[in-house]
Amino acid sequence: MIPLVNASVLILAFILLLVLLAVFILYREKNIRDKEAQKTALQQLRAANFQYQLEIEQIINYFATSMSGQTQVDAMLWDVCRNCIARLGFEDAVIYLIDHQTQILHQKAACGPKTTAFNVIVDPIEIPVGNGIVGSVALSGMAEIIPDTSLDARYIVDDAQRLSELAVPVISNRKVIGVIDSEHSEKNFYTAKHLQVLTTIASMLAHRIEKMHAEDMMREREIELIQLHADLATYQLTALRAQMNPHFIFNALNSIQQFILQGNADEANRYLARFSKLQRDILHHCDQHLITLEKEIEMLQLYLQLEQLRFQGDFEFSIEVDDEIDANEIRIPPMLLQPFVENAIWHGLMPRKENRQVQISFQPEGDHLLLCMVQDNGIGRVAAAQNRKECSHESKGLLLVNERLRILQQQYQQPFEASITDRLHPDGTAAGTTVTLRVFIGG
Numbered sequence: 209m210i211p212l213v214n215a216s217v218l219i220l221a222f223i224l225l226l227v228l229l230a231v232f233i234l235y236r237e238k239n240i241r242d243k244e245a246q247k248t249a250l251q252q253l254r255a256a257n258f259q260y261q262l263e264i265e266q267i268i269n270y271f272a273t274s275m276s277g278q279t280q281v282d283a284m285l286w287d288v289c290r291n292c293i294a295r296l297g298f299e300d301a302v303i304y305l306i307d308h309q310t311q312i313l314h315q316k317a318a319c320g321p322k323t324t325a326f327n328v329i330v331d332p333i334e335i336p337v338g339n340g341i342v343g344s345v346a347l348s349g350m351a352e353i354i355p356d357t358s359l360d361a362r363y364i365v366d367d368a369q370r371l372s373e374l375a376v377p378v379i380s381n382r383k384v385i386g387v388i389d390s391e392h393s394e395k396n397f398y399t400a401k402h403l404q405v406l407t408t409i410a411s412m413l414a415h416r417i418e419k420m421h422a423e424d425m426m427r428e429r430e431i432e433l434i435q436l437h438a439d440l441a442t443y444q445l446t447a448l449r450a451q452m453n454p455h456f457i458f459n460a461l462n463s464i465q466q467f468i469l470q471g472n473a474d475e476a477n478r479y480l481a482r483f484s485k486l487q488r489d490i491l492h493h494c495d496q497h498l499i500t501l502e503k504e505i506e507m508l509q510l511y512l513q514l515e516q517l518r519f520q521g522d523f524e525f526s527i528e529v530d531d532e533i534d535a536n537e538i539r540i541p542p543m544l545l546q547p548f549v550e551n552a553i554w555h556g557l558m559p560r561k562e563n564r565q566v567q568i569s570f571q572p573e574g575d576h577l578l579l580c581m582v583q584d585n586g587i588g589r590v591a592a593a594q595n596r597k598e599c600s601h602e603s604k605g606l607l608l609v610n611e612r613l614r615i616l617q618q619q620y621q622q623p624f625e626a627s628i629t630d631r632l633h634p635d636g637t638a639a640g641t642t643v644t645l646r647v648f649i650g651g
Contacts, residue, residue: 264401264404264405264408267295267296267405268405268408268409268412270291270295271288271291271295271409271412272412274287274288274291275287275288275412275413275416276416278416279420280420281420281421282316282317284413284416284417284420285303285305285316285317285413286317286319286327288301288303288317288388288409288413289301289302289303289317289318289319289323290319292319292388292390292406292409293319293320296402296405296406298320298390298392299320299321299370299390299391299392299393300318300319300320300321300322300370300390300391300392301318301319301320301388301390302315302317302318302320302322302366302388302389302390303315303316303317303318303386303387303388303389303413304316304335304342304346304386304387304389305378305385305386306337306346306384306385306386311336311337312334312335312336312337313334313335313336313337313342313343313346313386313387314334315329315332315333315334316386317329321368322366322367330367331367333364333366335364339362339364340362340363341354341357341360341362341363341364341373341375341389342364342375342387342389344362345375345376345377345387345389346377346384346386346387347384348377349377349379349384350377351374351375351376351377351403351406351407352373352374352375353372353373353374353398353402353403354372354373354374354375355372355395355396355398356372356395356396357369357370357371357372357373357391358371366391370391370392370393371392371393371394371395371397372391372392372394372395372396372397372398373389373390373391373392373398374389374390374391374398374402374403374406375387375389375390376388376389376406376407376409376410377410378410378413378417379410379411379414380414380415380417380418381418385414385417386413388406388409388410388413390402390406433619436615436618437619439615440497440612440615440616440619460479460483460514460518463479463517463518464476464479464480464483467479475517478517479514479517479518482510482513482514482517483514485510486507486510486511486514489503489506489507489510490507490543493542493543496542497541498539498540498541498542499539499540499541499542500535500536500537500538500539501529501533501535501536501538501539501540501570501578502535502536503542504540504542504543504544504545505527505529505535505570507542507543507546508527508545508546508568509527511546511549511550512525512549512566515553519553519558522558522564523553523557523558523564523565523566524564524565524566525565525566525567525568526565526566526568527568527569528567528568528569528570529569529570530569530570530571530572532571532572533571533572533578535570538578538649539649540578540647540649541612541616541624543609544580544609544612544613544645544647545568545580545582545645547606547608547609548582548606548609548626548643548645549566549568549582551606552566552582552584552586552641552643553566553584555586555587555595556584556585556586556587556588556592556640556641557584557585557586559586559587559591559592559595560585560586563585564584564585564586565584565585566582566583566584567581567582567583567584568580568581568582568583569581569583573646576622576648576649576650577623577646577647577648577649578646578647578649579645579646579647580644580645580647581642581644581645582642582643582645583640583642583643584640585640586638586641587638588630588631588638588639588640588641589628589630589641590630590638591638609626610626613625613626613645616648620648622648623646623647623648624646624647624648625645625646626644626645626646627643627644627646628641628642628643628644629641629642629643629644
């Protein structure tokens with residue numbers, strides 16, 4: 209009997225073991241199936257995400273390629289609007305730019321019901337910054353998706369009432385310069401994908417606008433430099449030919465005539481020789497932008513010697529060059545000092561009765577500047593101005609040389625400037641005038 213009971217127990221234990229084994233196998237299989245399902249779902253999610261990112265990348269690459277082919281801001285804005293319709297399935301796309309002086313958003317480009325086939329916006333509207341959804345985005349600098357415009361009191365009807373809206377700011381150098389706006393007739397049309405794409409497009413648009421403006425400024429600068437070179441050449445030529453004004457030429461020829469009438473042929477020949485050499489030098493340097501300081505001093509000496517002969521030695525002059533200066537190496541614009549020297553003689557020295565002196569000196573100022581000084585002991589600018597009212601003589605050379613200095617300074621962005629100082633005796637009477645030229649010589 210006992211062996212029979214033991215056999216039954218063993219059978220029941222075996223059956224129980226089989227059941228447990230079956231349950232374990234079923235549980236393991238379910239666990240494997242669940243893991244496979246999870247793995248499959250994860251793979252599908254990754255594939256979907258990859259597809260999502262691929263689609264976004266393709267759209268963005270398309271916009272980037274299309275924008276890179278544009279050379280004008282207006283044309284690029286219209287191109288972006290058209291691509292929003294074609295590539296993103298929008299019904300409407302409008303780009304606003306801000307006038308920062310008036311704080312008004314202006315519609316600059318559009319695609320959809322707002323436009324004609326000739327890139328013309330029908331009944332364009334203007335929106336103050338802070339007004340409407342577009343104005344709010346421009347003010348905050350934050351993009352907005354409006355799933356139902358009927359529930360948003362800020363919504364402004366443009367050409368027609370639409371039920372959803374997406375507005376993204378265009379930001380350049382941390383400053384909102386415009387807004388890309390799109391409206392749709394369906395509620396809840398715009399998605400996170402639309403927001404991501406349009407935000408990237410707005411960033412690329414801002415970069416391209418900034419680059420185009422920089423290129424435009426560079427082109428304008430190049431044109432300006434070309435014009436400066438042309439103006440400089442024109443003024444230089446005019447100035448060099450006009451330095452010896454008609455008064456001087458007439459007086460020079462009159463002096464030669466007087467020498468001849470007095471029978472002083474030697475003085476006449478000497479005067480004529482120097483006058484001819486000075487005129488040849490001036491004409492020779494008409495087309496030269498720079499000449500050596502040595503040549504400039506040589507022409508100044510010729511001019512001063514002619515004036516001495518004409519005024520019968522009634523004034524003395526001296527020219528001093530600092531020992532540190534190599535006059536053969538330094539190059540300056542030709543005949544810059546002559547008008548100031550002429551002015552010193554005519555208006556400063558000649559009205560003085562005696563002991564007339566003019567001193568010209570050159571000395572370095574640092575490594576890149578030359579200091580040129582013309583100093584006379586004449587009657588001073590106040591008395592000279594009074595005399596000018598009674599005299600018809602007017603030196604156009606000063607006006608021309610000052611204009612040349614202005615152009616040179618603008619061209620090189622370096623000092624080319626003249627200053628005039630009145631000197632006084634201790635008793636307050638005029639002791640003369642000093643003209644100081646600071647000239648850039650490179651280095």
